[in-house]
Amino acid sequence: MKNELEFDVVVAGGGPAGINAAIAAGRGGARTLLIERYGFLGGMSTVALVYPWMTFHTETGRQVIKGIAQEIVERLIAIDGSPGHLRDTVGFTNTVTPYHPEKYKLLALEMLEEAGVEVLVHSFADSVKVVGGTIKNIRLVTKSGPIRVKAKQFIDSTGDADIAFLSGAPCLKGRENDQKTQPLTMKFRMRGVDVSKVKEAMKRNPENFYKKTPINELDELPLTGVQGFYKEWNASGVPINRDQVLFFIGPEEDEVLVNCTRVQGLDGTDVFDLTKGEREGRKQVMMMAEFLQTTIPGFEKASISAVGSQIGIRETRRISGEYSLTIEDVITGIKYDDTIALSGYPIDIHDPTGKGVQANDIEGDGSYGIPYRCLIPKGIDNLLVAGRCISTTHEALATTRLTPSCMATGQAAGTAAALSLAEGIAPRNLDAIMLRKKLLEGGAVLQ
Template identity: 65%
Template sequence: MGVGSAPLEADVVVVGGGPAGICAALAAGRTGARTILIERYGFVGGMSTAALVYPWMTFHTAEGRQVIGGIAQEIVDRLMKLGASPGHLRDTVGFVHTVTPYEPETFKSLVPAMLREAGVRLIGHSFVDEAIMSGRRIEAVTLTGKSGRLRVRGNVFVDASGDGDLAYLSGTPCAEGREGDGRTQPMTMKFRMKGVDLQAVKRYMLDHPDEFYAKTPFAELERLPLTGVSGFYKHWTEADLPINRDQVLFFTGPGEDEVLVNTTRVQGLRGTDAEELTEAERLGREQVLQVAAFMKRCLPGFERASLSQVGTQIGVRETRRVEGLYALRGEDVVRGAAFEDAIARSGYPIDLHDPTGKGVTEAAVRGDGAYDIPYRCLLPTRTDNLLTAGRCISTTHEAMATTRLTPSCMATGHAAGTAAALAALARTEPHLLDAAVLQRKLAEQGAILRGER
């Protein structure tokens, strides 16, 4: 079907089938809007499936109080019923209170079923390459895919692409990277290894606590299932691999003898440039082989391990951030800021991977352990019928280091989809929507806002 054919039409068009886009599309469809979800791959899940971003972290504050619910929690519940997630478990790295393991292949199958239940039309194998504008509004988007070029019209659009692709194509102002030099957080090619003796790993941790992350909950480790490991400092230093990182990081599962390794690091390349992204993936895959060989050769418990899976694409932490009516700041996160137009909360700390160095900058959330994300962060300054969700919402470089995490993206996706549907059905623009009306609707749908438990 080419662009000369009759365009598809919807009340809400969501671009990007990652966790943010999934939650946005489900929310819009359930709120009564005719909804189309556009995804470039032939499967959904975004970074959670294509890039093996695993496990989800975190739905809770550092003290263990849940602050993300709604559609995100429903997805976890449904995965649990399918035997594809144990739910929220203690983080044995010690960086956050809980992590949420899941089976990515089951997640890929569950989501299309949920979308059909909500009346959402999913269009895969399609890449948005044009925004048709009328003044400050997007009239339609053009897709390139297996069937040629296709036009999709909508009343309200949600950019859940992660990279702010639709915002960029529409001429909406965007920022990229840290202020000053534009450098972004490094990318990571993640991979799985099977045949790992996790009991041997745990025994070594208990016998050599000084070789692991200082916040590792060693007092509880004997009785906790091992969910993640950060450290092996001595082994990593002695190996002297050409990777600008200071430790080994991996998470267990989903198989009983399997781990997901988050240790490669590609710096100085942009995830919004096709050639640089291609080079990043080449370097990432080269590092995968180096790290896997090192782990098998040097780490206790990995003697019989083997490489079992590498991400379809490299994991991208940071690209474009859309210029919104408010940019969430690092200081907002640290002080546990409250906003009258809050539409989501998060308890994830600032986790800023150095764009050029080895380390990670951490900053805990004070106050009650969670901060609000205001509705204004979802509203671009110059495109009236566009909402953002997930990694590309309006923040500073520092604040993005927490809002980029999957549960936070799910929460902003839920809010963006609900707002898009309410605006489309009322024939108004999202920025004219009463935030209190949106908050009441989100609360009805199980979202957790300030003051709730």
């Protein structure tokens, strides 16, 4: 057995950010390894059933996330793994992108192989060796014993900033005043749903649904998501601390993904809290399914078809980087000289302690820029971060955490790692103009 490996770039975490980072690094000529703790890729999209992808567009419908992320969507369309970008019938965003998780798992492996990336699953980093501000290696815990992996550049796309934290880079968690994070959610799927009955219920009683729901267009649009049934929920007495029912249609036409459980007050980086969360989340799944079956039109013959392999995590650690994106940056739609990705997803904070959700729209052209500096942790020279754990405030994380945004920062991190190697410099010293040029060549949208 090999107990030591060496690569140019090592990407820790095989979720949407890590997949895109590894593809970008591999295409950039770097010998790249992608490490994933589960036996399959996809991160929260597959492990926790986070569905659909929201959103590649601004509120007006302009697509601001393309590049590798759009390539993935197009290749899924080609294998009947996604219908592409569809109108969001909840009305919270302009579009959502349904996808088939099993086809996504396989497609990701194919694209990584095409890019020359090696993949190692069932592997979990538990320590990082740092000398003089440079990561020398990370140690993996595996079924076949510990493995040390050396690299010139590392990318942390673990979602929880595991590599940054273990390396000693400064990290933050949750709200500034009390460190409480957005709640955990155990998502689940139900089959046997009569979607036509759901749609008719919406048309009969529009005020029972989210204020931006395009009720008048439902006859022309495929139903992609539903937020509401406020009257039924408020009368239910179900002991889940939220204020509405939320579910999304697909991937099959009689199938829905239910996003209604809410587990609060736990730390997603604490194994004892995670243990509590898994139990509480699964209890809430059963309560929620019974409520839907007995109360909501169209669910009379529905049954649970899948529950997340683990509870979904919205927020844990994030790095304190060279710059921290703020809620003001997002709302005003500011762009930067070192913007490496755009996003059109609004602020979406699930209250860490209460029932509600704080939502704020983006002004200007409906998009904001994510600076390259948000990907650079303080104190470590050969580490970049992508995905949910980039440098933001608690409030701004409520938009950067969404999957398409994570895909975009992943592509940026992988591209930057490969460029830094080619230039023989630390990522923090990389010329942002050069990076942006390379990203534009890779299909990214930056203005």
